[in-house]
Amino acid sequence: MHPEWRGRRVGERLLSHLLEQARSLGAVTATLEVRVGNVVAQNLYRRYGFLEVGRRPRYYADNEDALLLTAYLGRKTPDA
Secondary structure (H helix, E strand, O other): OOHHHOOOOHHHHHHHHHHHHHHHOOOOEEEEEEEOOOHHHHHHHHHOOOEEEEEEOOOOOOOOOEEEEEEEOOOOOOOO
8 A cells, every 4th residue: 555545444445345346256265465574464454354374485575475364255145
């Protein structure tokens, strides 16, 4: 997120919308990677049910590791 837009919940709204779109299309999981040092983003993803499932050592050009996170979206039911 561009620094001028941080703290305005734009990223959270985008994530929420994308996860809902994925569910509506039948997706049951969502996976992403995030820098080990990006604790703010990690906290956001964890609020949306993402769990750490792996790590990619030296994934980024500056050799920082990436955490692999997956959310289990399940199927949307009429009562949900």
